[in-house]
Amino acid sequence: MNNRQRIIETSLSLFNERGTSAVSTNHIADAAGISPGNLYYHFSNKMEIIRTLFERLFAAWDEVFQLPVKRAPSMTDLEKMITANYQIIWQYRFVYREQAALLRQDTELQARYLEVRQRGYEGFAALIEAYVTAGVLSPPADDKELATLTELCWIVSEQWPINLELRGRAFDADGIMEGTNLMRWVLRPLFKE
Amino acid sequence: MNNRQRIIETSLSLFNERGTSAVSTNHIADAAGISPGNLYYHFSNKMEIIRTLFERLFAAWDEVFQLPVKRAPSMTDLEKMITANYQIIWQYRFVYREQAALLRQDTELQARYLEVRQRGYEGFAALIEAYVTAGVLSPPADDKELATLTELCWIVSEQWPINLELRGRAFDADGIMEGTNLMRWVLRPLFKE
DNA sequence: GTCTATATAATGATAGAC
DNA sequence: GTCTATCATTATATAGAC
Numbered sequence: 001m002n003n004r005q006r007i008i009e010t011s012l013s014l015f016n017e018r019g020t021s022a023v024s025t026n027h028i029a030d031a032a033g034i035s036p037g038n039l040y041y042h043f044s045n046k047m048e049i050i051r052t053l054f055e056r057l058f059a060a061w062d063e064v065f066q067l068p069v070k071r072a073p074s075m076t077d078l079e080k081m082i083t084a085n086y087q088i089i090w091q092y093r094f095v096y097r098e099q100a101a102l103l104r105q106d107t108e109l110q111a112r113y114l115e116v117r118q119r120g121y122e123g124f125a126a127l128i129e130a131y132v133t134a135g136v137l138s139p140p141a142d143d144k145e146l147a148t149l150t151e152l153c154w155i156v157s158e159q160w161p162i163n164l165e166l167r168g169r170a171f172d173a174d175g176i177m178e179g180t181n182l183m184r185w186v187l188r189p190l191f192k193e
Numbered sequence: 194m195n196n197r198q199r200i201i202e203t204s205l206s207l208f209n210e211r212g213t214s215a216v217s218t219n220h221i222a223d224a225a226g227i228s229p230g231n232l233y234y235h236f237s238n239k240m241e242i243i244r245t246l247f248e249r250l251f252a253a254w255d256e257v258f259q260l261p262v263k264r265a266p267s268m269t270d271l272e273k274m275i276t277a278n279y280q281i282i283w284q285y286r287f288v289y290r291e292q293a294a295l296l297r298q299d300t301e302l303q304a305r306y307l308e309v310r311q312r313g314y315e316g317f318a319a320l321i322e323a324y325v326t327a328g329v330l331s332p333p334a335d336d337k338e339l340a341t342l343t344e345l346c347w348i349v350s351e352q353w354p355i356n357l358e359l360r361g362r363a364f365d366a367d368g369i370m371e372g373t374n375l376m377r378w379v380l381r382p383l384f385k386e
Numbered sequence: 387g388t389c390t391a392t393a394t395a396a397t398g399a400t401a402g403a404c
Numbered sequence: 405g406t407c408t409a410t411c412a413t414t415a416t417a418t419a420g421a422c
Binding site for chain 1: 387388389390391
């Protein structure tokens with residue numbers, strides 16, 4: 001692994017551990033085993049490191065929220081998507097703990113966030129529609145209802161791991177299962193009997 | 194208004210504007226029109242100011258999530274609770290933008306948070322039960338279902354204003370109405386036809 | 387690419403006079 | 405209670421040698 005990569009990995013680990021504002025460029029360089037000067041050769045400041053980590057998160061999102069498969073989707077696909085999303089959130093948990101504060105400081109980054117979020121949103125909406133087409137879920141009353149449902153799923157899935165943390169609970173198999181159940185509740189109005 | 198109070202009000206306003214880590218005790222003293230030394234007479238450090246603001250937030254929560262009235266509750270009571278909660282979140286929006294990060298730094302504060310959150314949670318659950326008793330909502334299948342529902346409402350209501358912000362949308366009458374509609378969707382499985 | 391050394395500024399916090 | 409003055413520490417960032 002080259003030093004640029006080492007800086008990125010070390011930063012992610014320190015940010016997740018202590019939060020972005022408690023971690024200085026000196027801390028990062030130190031933990032990465034390089035000099036502060038060297039760090040500034042690779043990145044012009046701390047925010048550029050943070051932005052790089054956001055981009056990695058965005059790439060991970062794009063992979064998870066793709067419209068899957070040609071075949072008719074089963075409920076297992078949905079569960080896989082939810083679980084994969086939880087894993088990503090946990091991997092980049094510092095982002096989810098601070099995202100509103102971080103994006104407010106950087107309007108360009110916020111624009112990128114909105115763009116990628118929109119794609120994820122559309123991918124998830126397409127999945128719901130595929131379920132409706134396949135006859136697994138009942139059709140929503142109208143587009144407005146579909147949008148509300150998608151938004152709700154988004155908020156819950158995005159907040160669930162952090163919510164567990166706020167309550168002092170571990171993000172373990174139990175916690176993931178609970179989160180998946182919560183998502184089932186959200187979708188229940190579309191379940192067929 | 195005395196200086197202690199002025200420090201608190203000024204801090205809230207600066208934290209909401211720029212975030213806790215971008216605001217120093219010097220900034221606060223400056224904006225409050227007092228000396229840094231004076232600030233340290235009233236508070237021993239920045240975290241103590243943040244803790245004081247959390248306590249004010251907790252007090253506001255306790256008021257909103259009380260079990261209301263002796264009379265049978267109408268759906269208007271629920272809407273009032275939701276709207277009042279949104280107002281509080283907006284007033285202390287810096288907390289909601291950073292809460293996971295802030296509580297991780299201060300285990301005592303996290304314990305307080307859990308305690309107050311639990312009371313709010315119970316107050317909300319009691320309201321749902323009151324609706325069921327009054328025949329406004331259908332009874333949930335069991336306690337587990339009630340707990341899931343309460344948790345879901347909590348997450349959504351807590352995250353809605355910040356969610357609007359993340360999407361670059363204003364927290365105006367429209368946004369509040371959308372949030373209320375979202376809550377209606379969550380409760381829909383209990384609605385009677 | 388990487389290091390050491392250093393400039394510059396800001397931060398949290400205290401001492402001591404009034 | 406409030407101020408001025410000041411300290412020790414840390415942060416970001418750059419210059420220049422290798």
